[in-house]
Amino acid sequence: MMHRLVGGAALLLALLLFPVAMAGQPTRDHLADQRLDALNSAIDQLQAPIRDMRPEDRSYRGSRLNEAFVALTGEAVNPLFGVTALGIYNYFRTPDALRESLPIYDQPVVWVPLLCIIALMLLNSTLGEAVPFLKVPLNALGDIVNKAGAVAVLPLVTKMFADAVAPMAAEHFASLSSSVFPVAYAGEGVLVTTSHSLGWLAGAFVGFVVYAAVWLTFNVVDVLILICPFPGVDALLKCFRLAVIGMLAGVNYLSTPVAMVIAVLIVAVSLLLAGWSFRLSVFGLVFSTDILFFRKRDVGAGDVGAFSCAGLTAQGVPVRSWGRLEQDENGGLAFSYRPWLILQRRRIRLDGGAKEYAAGLGLLNPFIVRDGNPNFPWLRLPPRYRGQKPALAARFGLRRVVACGASGALRSWLGEVFGSAKRAVEPPAA
Numbered sequence: 001m002m003h004r005l006v007g008g009a010a011l012l013l014a015l016l017l018f019p020v021a022m023a024g025q026p027t028r029d030h031l032a033d034q035r036l037d038a039l040n041s042a043i044d045q046l047q048a049p050i051r052d053m054r055p056e057d058r059s060y061r062g063s064r065l066n067e068a069f070v071a072l073t074g075e076a077v078n079p080l081f082g083v084t085a086l087g088i089y090n091y092f093r094t095p096d097a098l099r100e101s102l103p104i105y106d107q108p109v110v111w112v113p114l115l116c117i118i119a120l121m122l123l124n125s126t127l128g129e130a131v132p133f134l135k136v137p138l139n140a141l142g143d144i145v146n147k148a149g150a151v152a153v154l155p156l157v158t159k160m161f162a163d164a165v166a167p168m169a170a171e172h173f174a175s176l177s178s179s180v181f182p183v184a185y186a187g188e189g190v191l192v193t194t195s196h197s198l199g200w201l202a203g204a205f206v207g208f209v210v211y212a213a214v215w216l217t218f219n220v221v222d223v224l225i226l227i228c229p230f231p232g233v234d235a236l237l238k239c240f241r242l243a244v245i246g247m248l249a250g251v252n253y254l255s256t257p258v259a260m261v262i263a264v265l266i267v268a269v270s271l272l273l274a275g276w277s278f279r280l281s282v283f284g285l286v287f288s289t290d291i292l293f294f295r296k297r298d299v300g301a302g303d304v305g306a307f308s309c310a311g312l313t314a315q316g317v318p319v320r321s322w323g324r325l326e327q328d329e330n331g332g333l334a335f336s337y338r339p340w341l342i343l344q345r346r347r348i349r350l351d352g353g354a355k356e357y358a359a360g361l362g363l364l365n366p367f368i369v370r371d372g373n374p375n376f377p378w379l380r381l382p383p384r385y386r387g388q389k390p391a392l393a394a395r396f397g398l399r400r401v402v403a404c405g406a407s408g409a410l411r412s413w414l415g416e417v418f419g420s421a422k423r424a425v426e427p428p429a430a
Contacts, residue, residue, distance in 0.1 A: 066260040067252065068164035072207055073263040074248045075157050076214035078241055080114050080121075080149040083156060085245075087111035105156040114149075121145060136226070136364075139234065140288035143222040147285060150215050158207045165203030213270040216277035218244070223284030278340065279320040283307055286322065290383040291364070297384040299392045304381065306368070308335060311378030315348050325368065325379060327396060333357060333368070335379060350378060354397040359389040361403050366392060374402045 075082030083105060090106040091099060104110060121142055221241050225234040244266075252259035270277070286305070289295065297305075304325040308317045312335060323337025326347070333350040350357070350368075360367030360374055366389050368379035385392065389401045 063256050065164060065168065066256045068161055069210075070248055070252045070256070070259045070263045072157060072161045072210055073214055073266055074245050075153070076211045077218045077245050077248075077266075078146075079153045079157065079211075079215060080118055080146065081242070082245060083153045084111045084114040084118060085249075088115075103160075105160060110156070114153075117145065117149065137292060139222075139226045140291040143226050143284050143288040144292060146219065146222050147281075150219070154208070154211065157211055158204050161207035161210075162200050162203035165206065166200040168199070210267050213274050213277075214267060216281055217270040217273050219281050219284070220277055223280050226284055226287060275318065275340075279318060279322070282322050282341070283320045286382050287364075295384040297388075299385055299388045299395055304385070304392075304395075306335065306379040306381050308337065309367070309377040309380050311370070311376060312348060312350075317346075317348055325381070325396070327354070331397060333396060355399050357396075358399050359393045359401045361389055361401060368398075369402065371399045371402070 071082075071086060075086065087106045088111055090102060091108065091111070094102060094106075218241055221237045225237055228234070248259055248262060251262060286307075306323060306325045308319060308321040308323065310319060313319060317335065317337070318339075321337045321339070322341065323335055326334045326336055328334045328349055331354060332352070333354050334347055335350065336345055336347040338345050352370075356371055357378070358369055358371045358374065360369040360377060362380075364386065365383045366381045366385055367377040368381070369375075369377050381392075392398065393401055
């Protein structure tokens with residue numbers, strides 16, 4: 001280890017002393033001057049457009065940047081609707097002779113299919129209210145379509161914002177190069193190309209972060225619609241989301257700076273709620289795919305997936321963290337999960353032994369609850385394990401199966417009334 005440190009220090013010292021040693025050679029000085037002139041020329045070329053602008057032109061350029069940020073925020077609230085509405089608006093406000101020059105995301109080939117998808121989703125909502133037993137599958141379909149649509153339009157939205165930000169960001173990169181690297185070791189054209197590329201990549205990165213944070217927050221609407229049993233709530237939530245988009249568009253029409261402030265506030269709140277929104281989005285995805293594709297899983301084989309509930313918050317586990325139910329070496333229950341699905345796995349042991357817990361009977365999915373408090377869940381299993389409560393209790397040594405909440409009591413009652421071969425709620429073990 002020591003010889004590596006000595007070698008590194010010697011290499012660093014040589015790099016620092018090399019320019020001093022070469023300072024006396026005129027050919028090197030002449031080459032450095034040429035490179036410095038090339039750098040200054042490239043920076044002047046990048047900064048000339050903004051330096052030579054009239055004040056009103058600078059204001060217009062800043063306004064366009066603000067409009068791009070507001071548009072990005074509005075599109076992230078509801079990607080399918082936002083991209084469709086903006087594409088239709090840009091297409092019809094452009095003269096007929098110039099419409100062929102519009103970018104692909106403003107062409108009918110993009111927004112017409114998206115408009116058809118939105119119409120089908122509205123039809124699904126109406127049909128779900130009219131036919132109650134179709135409500136849950138249709139809401140699950142809507143959640144999956146919204147998630148797929150958000151991923152599909154991500155490249156379009158990111159490119160739109162990066163194209164708007166790239167010129168100004170390139171000028172800042174050029175100015176930074178002049179202060180950090182006093183001597184240019186690349187030609188003028190290379191520096192210009194590099195600055196524009198870095199500016200575009202910076203815009204794409206900012207666009208991706210803003211889009212992801214805002215979309216995750218407003219995707220909560222689709223998940224709440226999926227898990228909320230009350231009629232009419234889904235229409236209220238969808239109207240709220242559309243109202244946010246309409247407010248941004250209306251305020252932006254009246255005053256772009258005010259709309260920019262509102263968009264920044266929305267992004268700030270979304271970043272603060274990113275962890276909660278991400279967990280709820282994963283929860284909705286797992287439930288939607290299980291319901292829509294009729295997924296079934298045997299608890300007797302392989303890992304048993306589960307979401308954390310309020311019982312584990314005292315041990316530092318956020319609600320709705322996706323992980324798996326396990327048994328520790330002493331036969332007790334444990335929950336292991338990865339924060340953000342990719343970080344280092346954590347393993348939390350549930351308080352008490354397995355005999356202190358029961359398999360809770362829910363309407364769509366089973367729970368893991370304390371035997372004495374069935375309405376305070378510790379873990380929530382996805383719908384793929386419905387009908388597996390007795391097997392769940394047998395595998396993990398749980399005390400019994402109990403009704404969990406009003407939905408579990410309703411399901412138990414329906415099973416008894418219609419002559420279920422096996423009672424949904426079993427008596428305590430002897």
